Structures are given as structure tokens and as C-alpha cells.
């Protein structure tokens with residue numbers, strides 16, 4: 001309590017103590033690679049919210065190895081991901097290499113940190129050499145440096161030949177490659193999540209030797225998690241973690257001496273048992289406190305205050321007395337940011353000069369620990385703005401590395417290559433061969449009461465001008481696509497229709513021919529009974545609109561052909577007496593526009609659109625699942641760069657897909673495009689882009705028109721069938737709506753990235 005009171009006093013009286021007034025403290029802070037204070041982290045919302053980190057403090061001195069130990073699920077990975085800037089604490093403070101991770105000046109995520117996640121996070125279709133070259137490009141390293149590091153790390157980690165594909169390596173070999181990726185750009189801070197899993201004891205030893213050399217000879221800081229407690233003995237400090245808290249943070253030797261135990265395993269066990277007892281004590285204290293009316297304040301005291309010594313950190317109190325990163329102080333430091341620099345990472349440039357020269361990154365100026373004059377402030381403000389602007393733009397070397405990687409992965413994996421390029425064309429072929437044609441084999445029940453059962457219901461008819469068995473004469477004109485199935489009664493036929501055996505029922509009355517003759521002869525004076533009896537009754541199964549429309553059309557056409565043939569045989573004008581509605585030459589298209597031609601625009605757009613959605617989404621989901629996205633982001637790649645890299649690579653894929661689909665439709669299946677082909681291709685591209693935007697990384701007639709596909713399909717159809725150009729509303733509306741979708745989705749994407757960045 002006393003210590004806290006002292007700290008508050010300092011905060012109130014000297015808000016920018018750390019940055020200006022106490023250089024000693026500043027110097028001390030700059031000696032820390034990672035500082036975490038009162039960190040909490042929870043996952044989930046409402047009922048499902050659970051705390052993973054609880055009031056956690058952590059101190060990693062520069063140039064030391066910090067072994068983070070703890071059972072599975074105690075929150076180690078969560079803590080590391082917050083340190084590398086991939087996640088943020090729910091509350092608490094963190095400084096990594098003197099800055100808050102994620103801030104532009106911190107360089108974290110970025111080349112100052114090397115991260116080996118628990119997942120392999122490697123591209124299986126890359127060789128070992130290509131893997132390092134890829135990250136070399138991301139970090140903008142010189143090829144000569146990458147080459148020398150490849151040789152060095154291959155020897156150190158006993159890597160297989162560098163031309164071996166990662167996917168062909170054993171699990172242990174893959175982990176070593178993953179380790180090499182984290183090491184090879186010589187970062188100031190190495191964060192390794194279980195690097196020695198699946199590695200034999202000899203190699204494990206050489207990995208630890210290397211880590212020790214890195215810290216002792218080069219002053220690099222290392223945080224390493226491991227399940228092998230005893231190997232952490234080689235660390236300078238170990239943090240023993242349990243249920244989101246550090247039970248101890250001290251050098252292994254001191255811990256062993258303090259507890260007078262032979263192994264760290266025993267120390268950890270003892271601490272866990274002690275923690276259990278203290279938890280029980282604390283629970284009972286809280287119950288007592290909660291039942292006391294006047295004790296509401298006391299029951300809020302923190303675990304550390306209630307249980308002195310529960311966090312065994314002999315250096316902790318000393319360091320926190322000099323360093324204060326409480327909220328008030330942080331706010332105060334922000335207020336004074338322009339006048340004073342905080343937490344100077346002194347000597348960083350000296351220590352890591354060689355690596356930084358290779359990295360091509362600007363390290364924080366060590367001279368910044370002194371307060372700057374106003375003029376320097378203004379200059380540095382402008383410089384900072386320019387620097388931030390440059391940082392906001394996608395970097396050429398990272399973008400080119402990402403694009404190169406996307407292409408290499410596409411062309412390497414023959415299965416994916418064939419799928420990506422030929423799937424759209426294959427879909428177009430399947431459509432044209434199967435779905436694109438008029439439907440065939442459609443069964444219709446025929447109930448013809450004109451047939452005489454005693455004569456075996458034989459359907460005879462004449463082809464001259466005689467009124468004989470006209471029902472049979474009519475049926476002859478129905479297209480072969482319809483299979484005529486005779487039924488004896490209307491009820492049987494309707495039952496077959498209900499059971500889905502036929503698409504409909506055609507019924508002729510017993511005196512159909514006679515009644516038809518009477519109707520023809522009396523003309524206008526035909527009575528209702530005569531009209532009813534001379535009609536052909538049709539009941540359709542109209543559940544399938546397409547089939548319904550086709551059958552109706554064919555039956556009407558058949559009647560037209562039958563009637564004209566009959567009139568011709570009677571030496572009458574064929575059209576005389578037929579319904580006075582005539583379909584003349586169509587304005588656009590043919591009289592019998594093939595179904596394929598009608599469907600083609602929608603199909604082309606749908607194929608390109610959905611391929612783009614699924615491929616883009618697939619790449620993101622896959623990379624996230626394998627930890628590749630995290631590794632790239634920790635390496636300093638920005639989400640916008642990943643998006644643009646994907647857009648650019650996907651664009652070239654789309655060019656190939658569109659070319660193949662168009663060739664298939666226009667050249668192989670002779671679907672005609674009466675308009676400007678370039679315009680049709682352009683709209684298809686735009687739709688592909690909309691699909692890509694939808695794939696990344698979230699209404700009614702008028703609203704439906706604003707949907708990405710609706711108007712674009714109309715536009716494409718207008719170009720194909722009507723030959724219209726961009727001057728027509730139907731065409732330019734499709735283009736405008738597509739462009740609007742592309743812009744909106746891209747902007748949303750950027751906003752989400754920004755919000756996430758600032759939220760963390």
C-alpha cells in the first residue's frame with residue numbers, strides 16, 4: 001500500500017517523470033526489452049467471456065533470455081501475441097523495445113522482432129531457400145545477406161538441403177525451418193513459441209547455445225516458451241505462469257536457491273501448490289469481506305497486496321519503483337510526446353547496427369532521450385508526418401514479395417493451377433453440354449377419349465382434308481422432347497402427375513374431331529358446349545417454371561403447325577381461322593433464341609464472380625489457419641499490402657479464367673455476341689473484382705438491382721443479345737454498380753483494418 005501511495009504521489013507531482021526528469025529511470029526502462037504491467041486479457045462476450053491473463057506483470061531485460069513456462073492453456077501464446085502486436089490486452093500496459101507495439105515508431109510488428117509461432121506457418125510449396133528468400137524480400141534484406149544467413153542457419157540447425165520443398169520435410173525439420181525464419185534477419189527481439197518441440201536433444205542443445213550466443217554476443221533479447229522445464233535453466237530469467245498469472249519471475253539459480261530444491265520442475269510444483277492454498281485463502285477472505293457491511297473497500301485489494309510474496313520476483317519491486325507505466329503516466333507522456341522522448345532505446349543502433357544496415361529499416365534514434373527544442377519539434381513533426389505517410393503506403397518490396405509468392409504457389413501446385421484456370425472453362429462446358437440445351441425426355445400423359453377401346457385404342461389419322469381423328473393428327477406435331485404416355489382416364493393421368501411421373505396431362509374429349517368441325521363451320525355462332533368440347537384440355541405441373549414454359553410453348557407451336565397443315569390440305573390459306581396474333585421477326589436475337597444464349601451472360605459472370613470469391617476467401621482462410629497470416633503481419637506486412645497483393649495476383653488469374661470461359665462459350669459452343677466483345681470482357685472483369693472484394697477478409701426489387709450481380713448480368717445480356725453499347729442505361733448501369741461495389745467493399749475493408757488497428 002505504501003509503495004502504491006508513493007507511486008501515486010510521483011504520478012501526480014511529476015507526470016512526465018519518466019521521460020524528462022529522471023533519466024535514471026529512463027535508462028532503466030531502456031534496459032527492458034519487454035515490459036508488461038497489470039495486463040488482463042479476456043476472450044468471448046457476455047456469458048462466454050473468460051479471462052486468460054489476469055493482472056500479469058512481466059519484465060524482459062534487453063540482452064537476456066526469458067523462458068516462459070506454463071501448462072497448456074495457461075495463456076503463453078496469448079501473451080506472446082500481445083507482445084508482437086497481433087493482439088491487445090483488455091487492460092494493462094505494454095512496452096516492447098521502448099514503445100507500444102503497433103505504433104508506427106515501434107517497429108513492432110516489423111523487422112525488430114522475430115516470431116516463431118506455434119503453428120508451422122510455412123508455405124509447403126516453397127523450398128527452404130525460397131522460404132528464406134521470401135521473408136528476405138519482406139524484410140528488404142540484401143540477397144548476399146540472405147545467402148550467407150541461409151548457409152549459416154543450415155549448418156547451425158542442421159537443415160536439409162535448401163532445395164527441398166518444405167512440405168516434404170519431417171515435422172521436426174519443418175520446425176527448424178520455422179525457427180530459421182524467425183532468426184535469420186537478426187531481430188532485436190526473438191519471440192519463440194515452443195521452438196524445441198519435436199527436436200532431438202542434441203539439436204535442442206545447439207538451439208539453446210545459439211540463443212545464448214545471440215543474447216550474450218549480440219545483445220539480443222529472447223522470449224521462449226517451452227514445455228521442457230529443465231531446458232529453461234539456461235535462460236537468464238524464467239517466468240512461471242499459471243492460469244494467466246506469473247507465479248514467479250526470477251533467474252533459475254535464485255529460484256532454486258530460494259526454495260532449496262534440486263530442479264525447476266520441483267519449484268514449479270511447489271509454486272503451484274502454494275498458489276492453490278493462497279487461492280483458497282483468498283476465496284475465504286473474499287467471502288468474509290463480502291459479508292461484512294463495512295468491508296466493501298477492503299475486498300477489492302489486489303491479489304499481490306493481499307498475498308505478499310505470492311509473486312516471487314526479487315527484482316520486480318526494484319524495477320517498478322523506478323518505472324511507472326500506469327494509466328495516468330501514460331496519458332501524461334502522450335501529452336508531452338512532442339516535447340520529450342520517452343523510454344529511449346539507448347544503444348540499440350550501436351548494438352544492432354549491422355543487422356539494421358541489412359534490414360533497410362530506420363531504427364529509433366538513441367539520442368532522443370533528451371528533451372527537444374520547439375524548432376526541433378516542428379521539424380520532427382513534419383518528418384514524422386512524412387514518415388507516417390510513407391508508412392501508410394504499400395511498400396514496393398513487400399508487395400512484390402507477396403505477389404511473387406502468390407504466383408509461385410499457384411503455379412507450383414498443379415492441382416490448384418488446373419482448378420483455378422480450368423474450372424471456369426469446365427463449368428462452362430458442363431453447362432453447355434448438359435443444362436444449356438432445351439430439356440428433353442419430358443413425359444406428358446395423353447388421355448385421348450376419341451380412341452375406341454374396342455379397336456385397341458389405335459391412333460389412326462388421315463393427312464388430307466378430312467375431319468378424322470384430329471387429336472392424333474395434332475399429337476404428331478408435338479416436339480420429340482416430349483414423350484407421350486397414353487393413359488385411359490383423366491383421373492389416372494392426374495394421379496401420375498401428382499406422383500411426379502409426368503409433367504402434365506393432355507386430354508381430348510370423345511367427340512373432339514366432330515366438335516372441332518362444327519366449331520370451324522359455324523364460326524362466330526359456336527355455343528359454349530361446342531367450344532368446351534372442341535378444346536384440348538391441358539393440366540400442367542407448374543412447379544418448374546422453365547419446364548412449364550417450354551412445354552406450353554411446344555404445345556402451342558404444335559397446334560399452330562397442325563392447324564396450318566390442315567388448312568393447307570383443305571386448300572385454304574394456312575393462317576385463315578388461326579388466332580390473329582403473330583410474332584414477327586424479333587427486334588433482337590432470333591425467333592427461337594437458344595436457351596444457352598439466354599443463360600450465357602449470367603453463367604459467365606457467375607463463374608468468374610464465384611471463382612473470385614471462393615479463391616480469395618480460400619487464400620485468406622488458409623493462410624490464417626496455418627499461422628502464415630500472423631507470421632507475415634508480425635514481420636511487418638500490412639493488411640492493405642496483403643489485400644493489394646491478392647488483388648493484383650488474382651487479377652491475372654481472372655484474365656486467364658475469363659479468356660478461357662469466353663473462348664469456350666463463343667468459339668466452341670457458338671454462342672453469339674452481337675455487341676462489343678471488349679465491353680463484355682470489361683464487365684466480366686469488374687464482376688470478378690467485386691467477387692474478390694467479397695471474398696476479402698459482409699433488400700425487394702430496387703435493392704436487388706443494386707446487388708453486385710443483378711445489373712451486371714443484364715448489361716452483359718444487352719451486349720451479347722442486343723449488341724448495345726455503353727451509351728445504353730442497361731449497360732452503363734451495370735458498369736457503375738460494379739464500380740460502386742468495388743469501391744465500397746475496398747473502402748470497408750480499409751476501414752475495418754484501420755478500426756482493428758486502432759482498437760488494438
Ligand SMILES: Nc1ncnc2c1ncn2[C@@H]1O[C@H](COP(=O)(O)OP(=O)(O)OP(=O)(O)O)[C@@H](O)[C@H]1O
Pocket residue numbers: 043044052070071072073074075076077078079118
Ligand atoms: N481466439 C480465442 N478465443 C477464445 N479463447 C481463446 C482464443 N485463443 C486462445 N483461447 C483460450 O485461451 C486460453 C489460453 O490459450 P493460449 O493459446 O494462450 O495457451 P498456451 O498457454 O499458449 O497453451 P499451449 O501451451 O497449449 O499452446 C485457452 O483456454 C484457449 O482455449
